[in-house]
Amino acid sequence: MDVVIVGAGSVGLLLGSYLSESGLEVTMIVRREGQANALNNNGIRRINEDGSETISRIHATTSMPTGSASPVWIIAVKYINLQQLLNELDNLQILNPMLFIQNGLDHFGMANATSLPNLAFATVEHGARRLDDNTVQHNGVGLVTIGAGRGDSTIFGIIETAHSDRFPVTRHVDAEFVLMRKVLINCMINPLTAILEVENGELLTNPSCHELFVALYDELINAFPDMKPFLSIEAVSAVCQNTAHNKSSMLSDRLAGRPMEIKTIITAVIEKANELHKKVPLLAMLEKMLYAIEGKGEQL
Template identity: 55%
Template sequence: MEVVIAGAGSIGLLLGSFFAEAKMSVTFYVRRTEQAQQIQQDGIRRVNQDGTTSEFQAAATTHIRELPQKALWIVAVKYAGIRALLEDMERADMNNPTLFVQNGIGHLALVNDTALSNVAFATVEHGAQRMDDCTVKHNGVGMLTIAPARGNGHQFDAVEQLDSKNFPVSYHTNAEQILMRKVLINCMINPLTAILEVENGVLLTDAHCESLFTSLYDELIDAFSEMQAILPYEAVADVCRKTARNRSSMLADRLAGRPMEIETIVTAVRQKALYRGKSLPLLGTFEQLLYAMDRRDTAL
């Protein structure tokens, strides 16, 4: 089985390592020649939670027409890169089964407007940190939840081979629902960790952080009450516990001077709430703080 992973950040590298461990042929599609060359030469590495290191062979290229033609695609680029990637795929006449694993919900509409025949979406609750161009640290075991959205869902059956105690996989029938569940988790963890510059676990161990965390949960569930059954408070807290030593993607972007994914996570949820007549004042305050910090940090 051949797998193409577009994007070799923390989640792309983590997924690639588990696909390679399942004896699949993995090729990364990346932007930078330096990263492609390093992966070609050294493969990829995963630092496991017990401190051991697992190494795997992998290929990489910056040229879309060099990719295997009949591979399963995993799109792990950030939201900001989705539009350009979809345009690249269209120009190259790519119509492979494609699984999207972005944070947020902004990518849903972009993907739905494509001509891709077989599409699925997934949410990833693992803690992962990219150490360098080839290495990812697995900071916490979560769940990979997949929901086919268009076409033949069996095109994604190969992902089930990753299922293990270190990388559990589950399936869902409603893609929009699992994305909404994940983006609400993101809204409860990412803004606070990015603003306060703390790891995920601190949201539960510091009394002031926990108070903000709980208030944010209550505000969001009041606006999206139908989500409470599949997203009780304890489920969000459990994500914090399992990824206690992890830096959220928003905090990692801020510390690296990269633009944070505010629009597809925080702004998208606030706009959905406004459509329902809910203002989300706490999240709205965090949104303005994040945009102010984003402009300042990326300008430095």
């Protein structure tokens, strides 16, 4: 096998589809036998932006593969499930090169606290929605950026095999920069879409939504001015436009009754701003609203 993907949500399925299409042998580790059977029997069904469909054949299992060659592992589980997975990998003494794809910032320290010799971190700006156990809808072309972490970063060049106009992949020397840029984009989009229950594109087309979006951008760039050359409002608007019909991960979690990733995205950025003695009152208010929606306001 060339690549192992742990987690078959929207991002895991999208990555698995394009990596398999590029000629790599992909194994996906999932939690349920039903999903494993659907993937093994039918492959990953990807609905492209133009309405066409692509079927990619992969192998799916509910068991952790051990004793194999050294494929790159892509860890695509949600942050809330990451620590349990890391404990399991440690117990099984699996030390393969691992690429972490989670939202927010907290997973950076969590992964670096492991004994994994080679690790990297990636951000995904594509719009994707899982429709069923083996179907993903590609709602908008974005960018996959791989940031170098610990050890040999060249190992993760295998992911660039999938690079194409519809699935661009790039690499960066600094994983922390890559994660910080993405988490700021998340903070400008996710809380507003989750609270207002709108798709990403409405932050541009709805005047009231857009006013809040611009105010949030200005506040965060004022708090982190070093990021301004790398994160213009046009760039964030382009993410909204490219994923116009996509529900943000935070809105999807809210609608599905799952815990929203407030702490690792919103709270983490507020704490970073506090360290710089900068105030982010709008983001702090949105954080309180999100915790209130989850019924966890007392934990603030």
